[in-house]
Amino acid sequence: MNSSLQPLDDGRVLRGSVALAAATLIGAGLLYSLAGTGLGRVLFPAQATGSLVERDGVIVGSALVAQPFADARYFQPRPSAANYDPMAAAGSNQARTNPDLRKRIEETAATVAARDGIAAADVPAELATQSGGGLDPDISPAGARVQIARVAKARGLAPDVVAKLVDEHTRGQQFGVLGEPRVNVLELNLALDAAR
Structure with a gap:
């Protein structure tokens, strides 16, 4: 065949x-x-190179990544589950019903309240909770406002001077519709240093 x-x-x-x-x-x-x-x-x-922020020719951080500030003269970012390490970016992944999460939020709110001289009930949520990525560089205007008195006192400035800087560094919704108004903590702290 x-x-x-x-x-x-x-x-x-x-x-x-x-x-x-x-x-x-x-x-x-x-x-x-x-x-x-x-x-x-x-x-x-700018974004492709990490949105790096320079001061006097020295890179001091990124506008897209939170970093801690230890001094009372500075505004503080959200807590970070990644300990502000970009290589370990992650949330805590704990459910809202997890008792450990609730305890941590209560403890963080108490710490923020004591630091900023306000009642724990007045602490904005983002100052007591971690963001999903753990590196959110922004806080809400309310989160910035509760820190004004502490920052002003530590710097020897009038609270209205610091409040004006917060207002100047508050960004509205993206494209006028997306997200919420926000304040970039690094940029605000650099503006404070420049305003001495």
Whole structure:
């Protein structure tokens, strides 16, 4: 019986497979990544390099990543489940019903209340809870306002001077509709240093 099927040439199949693998690796693994990185640097140059903030030619932080401030003269960011480490960015992943989470929130609220001289019930939620990524650089205007008296006293400034800086550094909703008004803690603290 005569068949019209030809036997496979193993060398030809192997060459084709290797060529497809190489084209996929170079195209998707290299060229696509380079194009995405290049396009990002052109369209969003500051964000593509980490939104680094400089003061006097020295990088002092990133506008997109929270960092702790130990001195009472500075506004404080949200607590961080990642201990402000960008390589370990994560939330606590504890459920709202978890008793450990509730205890930690109560303890954090009490600490913030004592630090800023307010009642624990007046502590804005974001100053007692961690963000999902653990590195949120912004706080709400209410979170900034409860810190004004402490910062003003520590700096020897009138509270209305500090309040004006908070107002100047409060951003509205993105595109006028997304999110909530917010204050970038690093930028506000740098403005305070510049206002001495």
